[in-house]
Each structure stands twice: as C-alpha cells, then as structure tokens.
Amino acid sequence: xxxxxxEAKRWVIKIGSAVLTDDGRGLDRxxxxxxxxxxxxxxxxxxxxxxxxxxxxxxxxxxxGWKNRPEALHxxxxxxxIGQMGLVxxxxxxxxxYGIHTAQILLDHDDLSNRERYLNARSTMQTxxxxxxxxVVNENDTVVTDEIRFGDNDTLAALVANLxxxxxxxxxxxxxxxxxxxxxxxxxxxxxxCARASDETLEGMASGTGGRxxxxxxxxxxxxxxxxxxxxxxxxxxxxxRKSLLRTLHEENTPISLLVADEKPMAARKRWLAxxxxxxxxxxxxAGAVDVVRSKGKxxxxxxxKAVQGDFERGDMVICVDESGNEIARGLVNYRAEEAKKxxxxxxxxxxxxxxxxxxxxxxxxxxxxxx
Numbered sequence: 001x002x003x004x005x006x007e008a009k010r011w012v013i014k015i016g017s018a019v020l021t022d023d024g025r026g027l028d029r030x031x032x033x034x035x036x037x038x039x040x041x042x043x044x045x046x047x048x049x050x051x052x053x054x055x056x057x058x059x060x061x062x063x064x065g066w067k068n069r070p071e072a073l074h075x076x077x078x079x080x081x082i083g084q085m086g087l088v089x090x091x092x093x094x095x096x097x098y099g100i101h102t103a104q105i106l107l108d109h110d111d112l113s114n115r116e117r118y119l120n121a122r123s124t125m126q127t128x129x130x131x132x133x134x135x136v137v138n139e140n141d142t143v144v145t146d147e148i149r150f151g152d153n154d155t156l157a158a159l160v161a162n163l164x165x166x167x168x169x170x171x172x173x174x175x176x177x178x179x180x181x182x183x184x185x186x187x188x189x190x191x192x193x194c195a196r197a198s199d200e201t202l203e204g205m206a207s208g209t210g211g212r213x214x215x216x217x218x219x220x221x222x223x224x225x226x227x228x229x230x231x232x233x234x235x236x237x238x239x240x241x242r243k244s245l246l247r248t249l250h251e252e253n254t255p256i257s258l259l260v261a262d263e264k265p266m267a268a269r270k271r272w273l274a275x276x277x278x279x280x281x282x283x284x285x286x287a288g289a290v291d292v293v294r295s296k297g298k299x300x301x302x303x304x305x306k307a308v309q310g311d312f313e314r315g316d317m318v319i320c321v322d323e324s325g326n327e328i329a330r331g332l333v334n335y336r337a338e339e340a341k342k343x344x345x346x347x348x349x350x351x352x353x354x355x356x357x358x359x360x361x362x363x364x365x366x367x368x369x370x371x372x
Contacts, residue, residue: 004234004260005250008167010048010129013039014157018174019240020055026062027055027090036094038246039134048129050164052137052157053091059083080141091136101133106140112159113276122163129164154220155277158227162271169228170249171221172240177257178218180205197229197259225259230274232265234258266370273370279330281310281318281337283363290322293329294371299362300331302351305344312337320364331369334360
C-alpha cells in the first residue's frame, strides 16, 4: 500500500483535456460520468475533493466546428467562454444524481497574486469544502492575457493545492506517469514509480510539449509537483485512460508516478510568495548577499546588490539572481526601481540621504522573501 495516498484526506484532482474529450469531438460525457462516480465513492470514504478541470476550450472548439486549436488569443477566449457552459453543465448534471452541489470557480493570476483576493479565494473554497460541495476550478480564460495566465491547468492545480492545503494532487493525463524516456517513441521507456518532487533530474526526463487540445506537457507536471510540495502536498501523475484509477490508486500494482513532497512545508505567506508567477524585474546580488539570503535566511540589504534590472514599483515581485544569472530567491521590494538604483551598494545610513526619505533598511524584508 502507498502510505502517502492512503493517509491523504484532501485531494485536488486535475483532469486534462486528453482525458475529458472524445478525441477532439467535444466532451466525453460518459467519461465525466465515470470520474464523478469514483469521486462520489472517495467522498463516502471521508476524502475531501477539489476538481481542476480542463476541457472548456476543446468543448468550445467542438461547438464551433473548429478542428485545430486556434493560436489567436481572442479566438481561444471565445472558445473557452462557449465551452465553459458545456463543461459546467456536464459536471452539474452528473453530481446532481448523487445530491451533491457543484460550484464553478474561475481564477486568474491576479486573484492569487493579490494577497486580499488570495485570502478571499481560500476562505470561499474552504467554505465550499465544509458545505460538502465540489468546487470545479478552471482558469478564467476569457479575461487573461499571455502575460498573466497560469500557462496550463497543471500549474493552476498545484496553486489550488497550496491554496486549500491539500494532502494529495492527482494529475490525470494520457500516460501512466513519468517515464525515463518518451514512451511514444521509445519502447524501452521505464516508468518512474516513485521519486522526490525536488529531484532535479526529473525535468530532463519530461517531454515539454502538450497535445493538440491542451497546453501542458510532462514538464509542466513536474513543475506542478514542485509547487505543490511547498505545502507538503504529494503529487500523483497517472493515466486517465485507466477506468478505475481512483479506486485503485493506493495499490502497488497500479502504474503511477508518485512524486513525494520531501522538504519541510513553507509557511502560508511564504507559499503565497512562492506561487507568484509574474515578476517585474531583477536584482543582481554579490557573493556575500547570496550567502546571507540563501544560507542564513536574512533580509536583503541594498549594500549587497550590484545592479537592478526592470521597471518595478514598491511591493512588486522581483527575482534575486547571483552574478552568473542563477535565481537565488524572489520577493516583494520596498523601493521603486529608480530608487533602488540610487541606493544599491550603499549602507543603510545612506538611504535617507540619497532618497530624502526612509522606508526601511531592507530592499526586501525576509518576511517577503522566499528562497528558490
């Protein structure tokens, strides 16, 4: 038995387009009914469920008679808006048979990057769980732009897992899991049954491209596992083609990839910071500052910064890199870019002299800084 799965009481289940759609012919409603039946069984065992579901764009394409996924953003958004109606109707009708309420939640990056909206989303989802409703989460494709999208529902699912403090993230795809080679082109590819989510070698095994209907490839699932691990959440990557997968997930003979959260979970505020996908600039640290931030967990002072890149405002997220360009940390800055350029490399006492005011001795306070 797989203890990490057996002991998990709150699951986030992400179902991909390849699993939910009838080979590009819109939603496979028989498939949705099948997954709903298994989710109902899980609830009867006392497991709390949040769904992150793809399929809106694919359903919209089917309704519009489009054969290939459009590249133009406005066409994708139109397809998503039309398809979202069918997706929600399908889940609603299936869960209604069992007397279970469903709730539609559409999120965009701003909902999770703004601290107040993040906390509101967390409270709402927690309340839905307590009410016994199934939250069906998707990206709000109608309003997002390329600059502020999550990029794929694997990433969204991981951030939702952080948001609700899930024990287990399940990513259903069209493969049995992560292989050491692409099984579509290598017959000798071996399934990675269990690994640490933090294992840096996993990225090299992943195929980066998604399918015809979806955006996420295997590499996005690896990154999702790393994101989920920040709240102590384990990740399962498994095939949605296996009809009784959720019933047998805990059994050793069911082929899956289990990526174990092997590091100490971050505090809630640090998780929120780590989940920020949009950054406004970079600050380049000297060797001393790299050591202080990475090894000692201290704040970043202006004296340890050699250069500033980008145009950011106070409170924006920036990336901290070493002199070779390697990411060290990221955090919320206390000073605007133009102000930061005036005070870098200088002592705390020089801040007020250079700027005419003092907004703290730190360029980034340690409470607003998360090591990468």
